[in-house]
Amino acid sequence: MPQTAPLRRLFDGLSTRLYWRTFALIALLVWLSISAWFQAFRLLQRTDQVRYIAREVVTVVDLAQLAMHHAGADGRAALLADLARNHDIALLPRAAADRWIEARDTEFARRLIAAVHERTAERLLFADRVNGQAGMWVGFSIDGSPYWLRLRRSRLASSLEQTWVIGGLLATLLAMVGAAVIAGFVSRPLRDLGLAIARVRGGDFSQQLDEEVGAAELREVNRGFNRMARALHEFEQDRALMLAGISHDIRTPLARLRLEAELSVPDPQARDDIISDIEQADAIISKFMEYASTAQPLRERVDLADLVSKLAADYAKHGDIVIRMPQQDDAPVLADPLELQRVLVNVIENARKYGRTPGSGRAEIDADFVRRGDEIVLSMRDHGPGVPPEQLPLLTRPFFRGDQARTADRGAGLGLAIADKTLARMGGGMQLSNAPGGGLLLRIRLPRDPLDRLPPPVL
Ligand SMILES: Nc1ncnc2c1ncn2[C@@H]1O[C@H](COP(=O)(O)OP(=O)(O)O)[C@@H](O)[C@H]1O
Ligand SMILES: [Mg+2]
Structure with missing residues (x-):
């Protein structure tokens, strides 16, 4: 049926x-x-x-x-x-x-x-x-x-x-009404708690639960929850302050060190090495701060296809990266344009570092766009060695770096972790796998711009 x-x-x-x-x-x-x-x-x-x-x-x-x-x-x-x-x-x-x-x-x-x-x-x-x-x-x-x-x-x-049949029916009816009221008593506080948890997870610590409700157990739960939300809020503030402090306190001497190296190291090779190391340390601090950031990304209309083709044009100048994409209509998503660009740059830089096509000495990335329901999926695939399958789930963990990455001694292992977190905050996500013919395949999902979901106007 x-x-x-x-x-x-x-x-x-x-x-x-x-x-x-x-x-x-x-x-x-x-x-x-x-x-x-x-x-x-x-x-x-x-x-x-x-x-x-x-x-x-x-x-x-x-x-x-x-x-x-x-x-x-x-x-x-x-x-x-x-x-x-x-x-x-x-x-x-x-x-x-x-x-x-x-x-x-x-x-x-x-x-x-x-x-x-x-x-x-x-x-x-x-x-x-x-x-x-x-x-x-x-x-x-x-x-x-x-x-x-x-x-x-x-x-x-x-x-x-x-009389008894009528009485029984009436009693059953009354019992139903009573059951509805009691069920409400039981489920409402849980529903409120669920909503409050969702708000706290979204970074809103202000909404507190009623501490004066009738039932003692619920009062306890609500009080405990409020206390926890306040503690999280304080913790969050402390963390932001501490990170800003660390970043400032390390970057200031780094900047001095760089200046001193430029002025007083006579051997140009040694000087360049020192400056490169200092720049790397500075970049790691930036990444670290970025990962620790709790700022909510914007959600505005960004043309994903446009963004990728601009990056492709930029990187074409470098000579060691080729980004191929099909002739593409616009692919409008809701995202934070700057954050999204950072995610894509990290993916491209990863391909440059870890995914060069063997023999050619450059990284070749194939990009493609698919509309799937209310989302647009961007896939980016290189032709490098890919990643051992058991490591795939680890790539988005903060500070995880593959074996060849360790010897290359660059990056902090935060790029994909940041990408994963940023995309999730923008209502999307990402998925990593090895492409059938070799190379890492990354799929980025982002919500489509709702305006784009309207049927096209009839002309
Ligand atoms: N295109 C790729 N091909 C092979 N391995 C990759 C690729 N992209 C990332 N990886 C692996 O994933 C790890 C994590 O990447 P990421 O989070 O960007 O950190 P980082 O770039 O700082 O090493 C890298 O250390 C590398 O081992
Ligand atoms: Mg990276």
Whole structure:
């Protein structure tokens, strides 16, 4: 059936929600206890009812016998007619030709007949139907002649049962409302907590949870959460301050050192080496600061295809990097243009450092763009040796550097870690793999500019 899939999804969605789970469990529990109680009550009431009806039957039979006995032969016909007219009790002479159907053999009937016979010495007949007429028929004899007595069932069946059904339905309804309220009590604080966690994760420490809620446990949780958020906030501020301090305190002597080297190291080779080392140390500090930064990147429209082709043109001048890309329509994404450029430059520089095509001495990068749903995927692939598969997941770890990177002794192993973090902050991501023909393949996902998702205007 085509409907099954969405229905099933709806059911799965509901059943995994704490609110609906709690609601369903409470409602089920209340419903089960109400129906158990209802059944128990009905059982008790049955026993009572059997006794009551048996007494009623015996009393009516006794009264009928007495009345007929004292009415005498003349009065009997009048009494019978009178009874039939005014009461829901009918008394009829029983004939051998009467067609009658014995009372159905139910638990109730058996218990009733037994209860009646406990109260009277006479053997009575019980029928459901006599000469086509339904009712509760009792056959007995008056002064030796046989009679039928008919009692209407409505006279005997109590309306209590109906009252109980209505009462049970009402109670179930009330229980449902109660379950909805209780489920809300349970799930709302958790939902609030989830939202607060998401805000803190996004760097917003200001939103605090209510510390005055009714339940003591929740108060504890909320208080603990608020304390944690404050501590994180302070930690974050301390960290930023400390990093800025370290950066400043190391960079100042580095700058002095460089100046001194330029002025006072006579050997040009040694001087260049010293300056190169100092520049490298400075670059590592920059990277480190960049990685530690918590600034939220911008999210504005950037044409990814345009950016890559500009970089390709820039790097073409260097001669050791070739970036090939297909003729490309625009690929508008939402991103921070500067941050995005840094990510791409790092990827290109990595190819230059680690991914040169063997034999050619230069790095060749193939770039391509694909629209996938609400995202644009940029793939960049070089033709170098790639990365041992077991190292692939490590590349985005801060300070991780591959073996050949260690000997090359450049970079801090932060480039891909920064790229990964930056892309995630911009709502995208990246994925590293080895290309089938060799070389590292990097896929960068970024959200498409929503304006671009509109259908093209009809001209
Ligand atoms: N194109 C590539 N081909 C092979 N290995 C690479 C490539 N790009 C990166 N790597 C490996 O990933 C490691 C981490 O890269 P990255 O985070 O940019 O740090 P860094 O460039 O400072 O070494 C590098 O040290 C290198 O071993
Ligand atoms: Mg790098």
